[in-house]
Amino acid sequence: xxxxxxxxxxxxxxxxxxxxxxxxxxxxxxxxxxxxxxxxxxxxxxxxxxxxxxxxxxxxxxxxxxxxxxxxxxxxxxxxxxxxxxxxxxxxxxxxxxxxxxxxxxxxxxxxxxxxxxxxxxxxxxxxxx
Amino acid sequence: xxxxxxxxxxxxxxxxxxxxxxxxxxxxxxxxxxxxxxxxxxxxxxxxxxxxxxxxxxxxxxxxxxxxxxxxxxxxxxxxxxxxxxxxxxxxxxxxxxxxxxxxxxxxxxxxxxxxxxxxxxxxxxxxxx
Numbered sequence: 152x153x154x155x156x157x158x159x160x161x162x163x164x165x166x167x168x169x170x171x172x173x174x175x176x177x178x179x180x181x182x183x184x185x186x187x188x189x190x191x192x193x194x195x196x197x198x199x200x201x202x203x204x205x206x207x208x209x210x211x212x213x214x215x216x217x218x219x220x221x222x223x224x225x226x227x228x229x230x231x232x233x234x235x236x237x238x239x240x241x242x243x244x245x246x247x248x249x250x251x252x253x254x255x256x257x258x259x260x261x262x263x264x265x266x267x268x269x270x271x272x273x274x275x276x277x278x279x280x281x
Numbered sequence: 282x283x284x285x286x287x288x289x290x291x292x293x294x295x296x297x298x299x300x301x302x303x304x305x306x307x308x309x310x311x312x313x314x315x316x317x318x319x320x321x322x323x324x325x326x327x328x329x330x331x332x333x334x335x336x337x338x339x340x341x342x343x344x345x346x347x348x349x350x351x352x353x354x355x356x357x358x359x360x361x362x363x364x365x366x367x368x369x370x371x372x373x374x375x376x377x378x379x380x381x382x383x384x385x386x387x388x389x390x391x392x393x394x395x396x397x398x399x400x401x402x403x404x405x406x407x408x409x410x411x
Binding site: 246252264 | 314315317319323324325327354358360361363376380391392394395396397398400409
């Protein structure tokens with residue numbers, strides 16, 4: 152598998168773990184060290200424990216909707232691979248950066264940040280469809 | 282100067298360039314390749330040209346307020362140095378990630394993303410003052 156395909160697979164696995172509310176799968180996707188996460192509206196979370204705890208909290212929220220993603224861009228620079236994509240959560244659209252590091256042959260998450268798009272979904276699609 | 286001090290100085294220079302509306306200084310802070318930027322509410326921008334054009338557009342907006350920043354965290358991992366901080370723009374508070382790469386001895390920006398905090402400034406300070 153090429154580096155880019157492996158990176159895309161890691162990104163896909165993130166959303167699969169999220170939508171399955173699978174804490175173990177989520178934990179396996181994150182690196183052990185040097186991790187950070189900025190959920191929409193949240194203060195920044197630093198360190199693996201804080202980041203994984205946040206997902207446990209989110210997974211316990213019965214009103215949490217699933218996340219779909221589209222408009223996926225990969226950018227690989229040595230051992231660093233970022234994926235920038237548009238997340239859709241219900242009618243809301245967000246831009247997510249999922250930053251991975253290639254550690255012992257696996258792309259592991261070291262940073263996630265999702266921030267709301269100021270456009271509705273149809274307008275976002277129009278802007279990004281090129 | 283230590284790597285961390287140099288990284289903090291690069292982060293400071295970003296806000297100085299922004300607040301001075303200095304296109305040249307801003308251009309000098311960004312790497313030539315592999316750059317991405319997510320302004321609050323904007324679709325993702327990929328590539329140096331798109332990113333620098335966005336700052337030119339922002340700098341031309343007479344209603345654009347200056348950005349102050351606080352609660353600065355540095356995370357250095359080899360040649361990658363991210364700075365996560367809280368930006369304040371008027372009464373609004375945002376979480377910014379300013380990701381740099383050490384290229385030929387200089388920390389250059391390769392990614393910026395700012396996303397609104399769902400707390401007012403006083404509440405953000407309370408949450409982050411630890």
